[in-house]
Amino acid sequence: MTELNLGTHRTFIPEQELMFLADEPVVYHCHHFNLFLDQTIDDGLGAAEGTLLRTEAAAEFSYRLLKNLCERTNADTPPERLQLARELFRQLGHGTLEINADADGGQVIGTHLHYGFAWQEKYGKKVKRHYPADAFAAGFSSAAVEIAFGLPQGSLTAKEEQCFALKDKNCVFSLKRRVPPVLDGAPVDAQSTLAVVGPPENGIGEDVIQPIAQGLKEFTAGVAGDERGLVQAFGVFVTMQLTGYYNRVSYDAVRRIEAKAPHSVGVLEELLRESGHVCVFNTFGGILLSPEWEGLVGPLTDDPLDILKWSIAIGRALGMGRWVIAEFEADRRFVVRTSSSYESAYYRTRYGLADRPVEYLFQGAALAMAQLAHRVKFTEKPALTPEYYQSLFKGGVPWQAEQTRSIVCGDTFSEIVVTRK
Template sequence: MSAAEPQYTPLQQRTIGGHNLIGGLSRVYHCNFYNSYLQMTVLLTQGMGEHQPERLLTDSITVLVQLLKQRGYTVADLLQEFAYCGFGLLQSIDDKTWITPRSHYSEAICIHGKPSKSCYFTTGYLQGLMDKMVVETECKMLGASMDQFVVQDKALQLENYLQRDFELRLDIPKRFAFTGCQQFNTSVDEDQIITQLQTLPLYGKNAPEGNGLIEAFGAVLTNHFADYYNRISYETYSALRQIGIPEEDSKEMFIQAGHICAFNTFGRIMSSPEWYQLIAPMCSSREDWLHAMVAVINVLGWGIYRIEKIVAEKEFIVRVYNSYEGIGYRRIYPPAADRNISFLAMGATLGLIHLLWKVDIRDKPSLTQEFYVQQFNNPNNSYSVEQTHAIAAGDDYDRLVISKFY
């Protein structure tokens, strides 16, 4: 740790500019459905050129764990944080053998495809913990009683990919501080929603008190590393483009992950007892539900979302200040030439509009995979999304325009 670098207190989360920081690294809440689909998307690139998706999924978290150790984290801190952030229980059997009796990536990840060893994240986390190569040797998905990992003798030499400085913006406009927003007439109190949600126990507990999972809103959540998502997404997108996959098709794979995230995470939040107890009483229209859900998003660490425009059933415009994708992109890469680059935000905002103006989540539909395919993801009564501004490309914020298909 350099003399200029501060000492970080493990598990001490602070929120700055819409980012939830632990150990100085941005953390974002995402559900098992998003984690599953995104990992599957990355793995689909196996055998494409020199791209190695399994190593990407593994080593991208190793670098971040090593960075935490440089900032003063101990092994005990990292084991506690693994559970606190919802990744499960990580325990050692001997000097070379580790197990996860409960694990997000073994129990909640196998939604698509056949069961297989899939704990790339856990493997990479252990690599950072031990500073050596680790392999997954047994998997609950394949019938083992628990996941098992073995530490190899081979040392690791990985480069920190967070090489660029890019600061969070702190002068974020207040709600409705845009031309034309004065017509928004809502009783939704964003500050109250944020205060209420911050009291919920959205963290996992280590053994023996807990199982290391965050089970809430009918899903299994993680308080994940934003830089991990950014690294695996943008490196995979770049690999797809390099082998000649059309730009639109390459982007759609990741936008779809955000769309699925909205359906499962936002849909379950807006169907939950917590929503109907704390938030729904503020809402009398679909527009109110939109305002309320944006308030919820502003607790997730994704940045600060601001509604710029609503023309019901026609057009919706959302700005995102300090979007975790935009900030993360600038900390890893030079400025982008492309503005349609915040894939999660694009898919999530599109999915949110679909939840309210395509299927109407207020009717409490059953959020099954069949319903997603038959209703939520068909072209009838659908919308499109375009990103006009991007932090990754040098703009002050991300700006997303969701428009009705005609």
């Protein structure tokens, strides 16, 4: 078995800025986004159904990633495959797993798990949590044991019995055998993604954006979890996460709400868009204000177009797609396009065409970039606190965003027009 090094298995589709790990689509997101999205799903579906959906989504896409990586690293025996799973989990920034299980099930103990640990750090002193937080680790754990022992996908269930976010010492998962369900979701990989991207475009400021994006991609190639299995960078906890997880939980939740309570779909969609605000404020803002940015790119300015160019470069480097600035008029109008996004790639592959644009993260991110570019004085190096987030995004955001073109509706690119109210 060869040693796992994420950088050697990480690829991008040229000029589309979509990232893959051993052929499975992945993206970098921070704990603020991760916690917000999970909470959105649970708020929409209820804690039990939300947790189950998130666990199943994690298991589905972790299984494929682990299968591919076992083949690539020649991990053939159960111990080798379990070791690979543990190391992968750590390097992705999800924490540390101790797996004591075989083909009949068993127990997994997690420490410093990204979701539970970050939840405790972010909310633990203010909020009492009532149910476990680590559905992703649960699903990953069941997939890891299935792969290790050659079981069909879905042969194990995983339930988090103890959780650090509930003030337990560690997170403990029980794994049990079951008759595997029929899984009929189409694979979403590099090949299927290529079929649903448009021709790459250039936009305003490409001479700035492209080299920065490339430099950031090179800089992040060596990023991996520390001895805890956490990636602590830019003031946030970062994960390289499977986009299939984000997409399945988001789109399955929307479809379930459409079926059960169609009048509530708008609320859920608005929260999914807000996840884009959370992402841009915390991760993009954190990167821009970091010394790493200053070294790689240079000092910040308060010119809105500079901030937008840099934000577009960050989005590309994190694997969110080939975002381009199509139009810009300071304090009035910002039009952002993309020929590719991890949301549209998943949606088109799984469901075909949609009757309305559903690239929620892209929609929210576009508005948030406009807000950051015009309202944040980056040269004053503000602290990115929850209070500052509230002041920027709650109660009167002076922008409105409209998605005017959408790959999921059959266009060759997606476009968000952000204008002043």
